[in-house]
Amino acid sequence: MEKEQETLYAWKKRVGQELDSVVAFWMKHSHDLEHGGFFTCLGRDGQVYDRLKYVWLQGRQVWMYCRLYRNFERFHRTDLLDAAKAGGEFLLRYARVAPPSKKCAFVLTQDGCPVKVQRTIFSECFYTMAMNELWRVTGEMRYQNEAVEMMDQIVHWVREDPAGLGRPQLSGTPATEPMAVPMMLLSLVEQLGEADKELASKYLELGDWCAQRILQHVQRDGQVVLENVSEDGKELPGCLGRHQNPGHALEAGWFLLQHAIRKSDPKLRAYIIDKFLLLPFHSGWDPEHGGLFYFQDADDLCPTQLEWDMKLWWPHSEAMIAFLMGYSDSGDPALLHLFYQVAEYTFCQFRDPEFGEWFGYLNREGKVALTIKGGPFKGCFHVPRCLAMCEQMLDALLGRLE
Amino acid sequence: MEKEQETLYAWKKRVGQELDSVVAFWMKHSHDLEHGGFFTCLGRDGQVYDRLKYVWLQGRQVWMYCRLYRNFERFHRTDLLDAAKAGGEFLLRYARVAPPSKKCAFVLTQDGCPVKVQRTIFSECFYTMAMNELWRVTGEMRYQNEAVEMMDQIVHWVREDPAGLGRPQLSGTPATEPMAVPMMLLSLVEQLGEADKELASKYLELGDWCAQRILQHVQRDGQVVLENVSEDGKELPGCLGRHQNPGHALEAGWFLLQHAIRKSDPKLRAYIIDKFLLLPFHSGWDPEHGGLFYFQDADDLCPTQLEWDMKLWWPHSEAMIAFLMGYSDSGDPALLHLFYQVAEYTFCQFRDPEFGEWFGYLNREGKVALTIKGGPFKGCFHVPRCLAMCEQMLDALLGRLE
Structure with a gap:
């Protein structure tokens, strides 16, 4: 027990210091x-290149x-x-x-x-x-x-x-639902409904609809989470249908966990942990070099995206949140150990102790492929959100142990 | 002289056999x-995955x-x-x-x-x-x-x-000319005008316009070829303006060489060899691992494209054509040696002797990153076009030596 408390405390300290450093980076370099x-x-050093x-x-x-x-x-x-x-x-x-x-x-x-x-x-x-x-x-x-x-x-x-x-509506385009759409809406329901009974009630049905739509992306008898399904929840043909994004599934996982907490639904929680946390982690973690692959194909074919085997910062931030939230909510020590595993990899590989903030794009082996700290898709968001949420969750866990 | 003839002959044989094998691959697997x-x-083995x-x-x-x-x-x-x-x-x-x-x-x-x-x-x-x-x-x-x-x-x-x-016309979008547009049009002028006096004359002015537009992409006092410039031939701000694609510049190079040959303009030819063959090769060739980088930034900043340091098949096919055409046309042995250098790298790294055709996407170190032989952007084109054109050029060179 004392050992667990020590490890949690050490991570809370590490995470909190990193949050300070990351926020300082954006404060110093990004304001127009x-x-x-x-x-x-x-x-890398914060210089504006565009x-x-x-x-x-x-x-x-x-x-x-x-x-x-x-x-x-x-x-x-x-x-x-x-x-x-x-x-x-x-x-x-x-x-x-x-x-x-x-x-x-x-x-x-x-x-x-x-x-x-x-x-x-x-x-x-x-x-x-x-x-x-x-x-x-x-x-x-x-x-x-x-x-x-x-x-x-x-x-x-x-x-x-x-x-x-x-x-444009084209006759060959199947009616596709990218998982990002109900995910995004579900996070807005959470955002707008926070401590706001009126809006929480206004968006109650929408939240349930979003959760149900996200759950439709679990396919093949519960064996895979697919990024794109048909509007009525069927697998689509070809690469589009087989496309998987483990980090995105993990992010959906913690969005759904928040929903299950609001609903006080432990059965749903167990299902989410199984399908949106453990499944994408076990299929998406690179056994050879560590880290989460960016994209995968549900038939284990080679993805057509050139960056499929790269390790990106945000799937790892999302995985840290997901496993710590899963543990906080279920108490299952296996999830805490997965948090430690992902957090250790993430802190070792993505942090830049020299100039602050994290690298965003590593190759499969974990070598920095792009030295930029921000770009068209990386800003002041995934890293500080992860660190802030983890600090709060670690704080709450330590509070419970005292 | 005999040595040169032998080497040319060996390459003609290698290229011809490879062309047979590549055409057989597409004949066998791709027809609907x-x-x-x-x-x-x-x-990899020709199986249709989409x-x-x-x-x-x-x-x-x-x-x-x-x-x-x-x-x-x-x-x-x-x-x-x-x-x-x-x-x-x-x-x-x-x-x-x-x-x-x-x-x-x-x-x-x-x-x-x-x-x-x-x-x-x-x-x-x-x-x-x-x-x-x-x-x-x-x-x-x-x-x-x-x-x-x-x-x-x-x-x-x-x-x-x-x-x-x-x-849509948007107020913040600069009037940009991607080099691909005049390149593509110039290759259509060549295509439609072949042995067709009427169309060659119809598109004479268009061909000159295209060449002049492509030449506008040489910027910074002749030190760089930029993929995007303003419509009046100025460098654009930010990453868009600094974007470079060495393989694309080399492809433009041999399109322009054909144009210079049509025009019987040796001064233009020398300029093209300098700016569109040697310059992109020397800036784009990876001194550490060999092969051409996919993208670069004219200020040597880190590109924002995740695949910037990957080695793709088509820049290498285009470089083979460009250097062999440059040599055939100018007789400069330095260009022949660059052809050998690129061809050797290309044949060693991209060929798949086991299943035929070439891999398309290697990581920086030259390891196969995607095992597919075709996809949304790779079909029966760059590889056989390169092999067919090189076979014809090697044939003509050998004919001259006899």
């Missing part, structure tokens, strides 16, 4: 003092700063709040391509002109997360109104009519 | 006898088969011609998404329903190449009419009005 918002294309602003990453960084401000005494700092607000104003002013339409750009120039638009819901989802958190830390209703109106639009696109997203 | 056209998603039909690769395989039928006695075979015609009929029937519009799909189901449409000109370009070759081998005017009408449409999209491609 001229236009508001954040540079995310940062080299000034484009990716809307996903703008929304995520606003969200992250607010969360830290709200939940950690040591981050309850004016500089964090001011940067979050400046990021929020940048989004309010520039994210939408052609207001009053709610469609947001995928990437903007430094001064807010749209460069690319994706025909998906994700920019809008991160916009919503940012606005809801800004409301929570400032109390200003204009943020919350933005969040709720955008949420309504997203739900309309997903459940009623996707026409506003601009995707 | 039910619907016409070709499967290109083939595993039945989707990528329009680029359909057009390219038709083109390749016709070229072989037309230029090589040993490939003047009915089975090759029949497969090419069946592929051509598949394209005629299904490639266009909504006739009479000429916009073609990017990928179709096995039976020809559109799955995805790209907002670029490339499906249409490979369609044109296929139709022109089918006319050359069959004499049927309906193929040539298709080719010329599609060519007119492509030129209209590129030089007059891109609206038909469906790209």
Whole structure:
């Protein structure tokens, strides 16, 4: 017992120090003092190598700063709040391509002109997360109104009519559900419903629908989690149907665990641990070099994505959250040991003690393949979210042991 | 002299045998006898792992088969011609998404329903190449009419009005010219003008325009070839502007060499050899492990593409063609030695003596990263085109020595 407590305490300390260092990196290098918002294309030492602003990453960084401000005494700092607000104003002013339409750009120039638009819901989802958190830390209703109106639009696109997203309907395209869509919506249900009875009740049915849709991605008699299934929950033909992303399944796992906790449903929890934590880990962990593969094929064929065997930072951050949450919730020591295994690999391979933050992209053998600290898809999000959530969970576990 | 002749002869034999083996691989595994056209998603041993039909690769395989039928006695075979015609009929029937519009799909189901449409000109370009070759081998005017009408449409999209491609105009998107566009058009000018005085004269000005546009991609006082420049030939900001693709520059090199030969312009030829052959080779060849990097950044920063340091088959095929053509045309022995260097690396690393054809994707160290022989972007094109052109060039060189 004392040994367990010591190990948990050591990890809490390690995780907390790493969170400080990571937040300091983004505070120092990413703020655009001229236009508001954040540079995310940062080299190893933090140097800005491109000034484009990716809307996903703008929304995520606003969200992250607010969360830290709200939940950690040591981050309850004016500089964090001011940067979050400046990021929020940048989004309010520039994210939408052609207001009053709610469609947001995928990437903007430094001064807010749209460069690319994706025909998906994700920019809008991160916009919503940012606005809801800004409301929570400032109390200003204009943020919350933005969040709720955008949420309504997203739900309309997903459940009623996707026409506003601009995707052409083609006769050869099967009606596909990427797991990311119900996952993203489920995390928004969690976000908007936090300590808000009215919205929690408004989105109660939506949350159940999302969970049921995610569970449909368990296929082949429970043997695999597939990234894409048909809208009625069947396996799709070809590579699209066989596509697997172990880190994404693990992320879905902890989203679902939160849902099961809200529902007080231990049977569902056990199923989630089995299918969304243990299954993707055992199929996705590289027995030779350690780390999670990025993509796999359910028939063990070679994936067609060039980066399939690379080790990316975010699947490992998500796995750390998933296993620690699984352990916190179930008490199963096997899950704690998996947390230690993943966390040890992750801290050894991805951290950059010299310049701070984590490398994002390693080759199969664990060698750094890209030295960048941020880019079009890596910003101030997965790493600090993982560290902040793990610190809180480790704290709670230690509290229980005392 | 005798030594040179021996080495050239040995390579001609090696290249010719490899061409036989590669063509046999596609003949055996890729034909869709039910619907016409070709499967290109083939595993290491030729097994079909996905039945989707990528329009680029359909057009390219038709083109390749016709070229072989037309230029090589040993490939003047009915089975090759029949497969090419069946592929051509598949394209005629299904490639266009909504006739009479000429916009073609990017990928179709096995039976020809559109799955995805790209907002670029490339499906249409490979369609044109296929139709022109089918006319050359069959004499049927309906193929040539298709080719010329599609060519007119492509030129209209590129030089007059891109609206038909469906790209939204956004205020933050700089007017960018990817080098692929004038390259592709220049190769169509070469294709349609072959032994056809009328079309050669029709496209004379277009060919000059393409060459001039490609030459605009030489930037920074002749020190780099950039993949994307502004429409008036200036470097663009950020990663987009600094993006380099050494294999693509080498491919542009041999397209331009053909243009310089048509123009009988030895000054242009020397410039091309310097800027499009030697420069990308010297910057792009990995001094540590050999092989050409896939992508580079002109400021030597880390590219953001995960696959930047991988070694792909096609840059090496293109480099083989470029150096052998450069040598054939200039007589500079340094270029012949570079041909040998690239060819030796390529034959050792990419060939699969066990199952035939080449692996497409190696990691930086030269280890096979993807075992597939074909996929969404690799079909019956770069490898056999390289081998066929090299065999012909080696033949001509040996003929000169006799």
